[in-house]
Amino acid sequence: LRAFYLKAHAKHFVDLxxxxxxxxxxxxxVENPDLEKLSQSKHHEGVCFIVNPPKSTSLSDWIDSEKKKTDSVLLVLENIGNPHNIGAIIRIAAHFGVSAIASMDVKSLSSGAAIRTAEGGAEVIQNISIQDLKASMLSLKKNGYKVLTTSSHQGSSVYKHIFGGKTVLLFGEEGDGLSKEAFGLQDERIMIPGSGKVESLNVSTAIAIILSERYRQIKR
Incomplete structure (x- = not known):
């Protein structure tokens, strides 16, 4: 851990x-030019911490850690690479109590831009690296997880779906959505009803709506 900040912010870090x-x-x-160089961004808000990158965990280890829970949810991202979307997803997941996010590109979950956008969410979310989508989903199913996919046009309404138990939420990037392979692994497909005046929602917005409804149901 190393900390760098502008003089104007020093009073906030006495205890640190x-x-x-x-x-x-x-x-x-440090001076502002130094902070921009250290943070690799002009949007540093006067402070930069250099820390070890979050360690990823294996899917099998995560499944083992969740075994005693009756309610467990895992986000799986397929081909989502925009760091600002990923950061927003991490922040949303943390807010709604998700413990982990899995991706075949696990490094994308810990990029500087993603972590900045996550606003602290990356500190509480585990990163899971998966190498084979089909094998990973089958392993989760074997351990009692139900795989839900999402679509802009097909599926049952998220507001009619009964959440709870062990669930995998599988999301794809906005342009092409989920792959045929991913849809082939689903137990159920859900959608967010809307006016139809736009093609789809931003993926982070869709995740926020679905996780919010899930959280509402399990906490009522």
Missing amino acids: QKFLAKAKKVYRV
Whole structure:
């Protein structure tokens, strides 16, 4: 852990300075150009922390960690690469109590842009690396998980679906959606009803609506 911030923000980090000094970790007041270089962004808001990247976990280890839970949900992202979408998804997942997100491109879950956009969500979400979508879904099914896919035009309304138990929510990128392989692995397909005046919702918006409805049901 290393901390860098502008002089104007130093007063907010008095306790952190004491902690870092005791732990013999680096903290430093820097100028704006230095902070832009360190954070690789002009949108640093006056502070930059350099930390070890989050470690990914295996799907089997995550399944084992969830075995005693009667209610468990996993987000699986297929071909979603936009870091701002990914960051928004991580933030949404954290807000609604999701413990993990799986992707075949697990590095995309820990990019700088994604973590900045997640606004702290990346600190509480586990990253799961999957190599084979079909094998991963079959493993989850074997362990009692129901696989739900989403579509803009087909499926039962998310507001009629009864959430609960062990669930996998499978989402694809906005342009092409989920692959045929992914749809072939579904137990059920759900959709978000709307006016039909636009083709679809942003994937992070769709995830927020679905997770919100799930959260409402399991907490009532």
